[in-house]
Amino acid sequence: MKKILRAYDYxxxxxxxxxxxxxxxxVYSASMxxxxxxxxxxxxxxxxxxxxxxxxxxxxxxIAMILPYKLYKHKTFLMVMMGGIALLLIIVSIxxxxxxxxxxxxxxxxxxxxxxxxxxx
Numbered sequence: 001m002k003k004i005l006r007a008y009d010y011x012x013x014x015x016x017x018x019x020x021x022x023x024x025x026x027v028y029s030a031s032m033x034x035x036x037x038x039x040x041x042x043x044x045x046x047x048x049x050x051x052x053x054x055x056x057x058x059x060x061x062x063i064a065m066i067l068p069y070k071l072y073k074h075k076t077f078l079m080v081m082m083g084g085i086a087l088l089l090i091i092v093s094i095x096x097x098x099x100x101x102x103x104x105x106x107x108x109x110x111x112x113x114x115x116x117x118x119x120x121x
Contacts, residue, residue: 008065016061020054 024047031046039045071077 020057024050024054 027050028044028047032043035041035045036043
């Protein structure tokens, strides 16, 4: 385990965390007036949704950091990942939530596009 922890590029990890937190603060400061005035939502509505997406992204990042990078070289692993992504896209197109005349959204608490799931992978 110590060997794995020594292999990480900590400056990049810290930069990602700091930029993500900075972006979270910017979403809060830029959208609090819009949430209240235009949509009649609570003041931290967009902040809470962005925070939940950020937490999900960090969980996915930690999982990707734990997996050994040599696993990505195997074609079977890549085929399973591509098959899983294709299955998610098919499920979304069948059971998708329609918003603004588009069925590209699905709702599991927060709204999320298929692209955002793939982008976290």
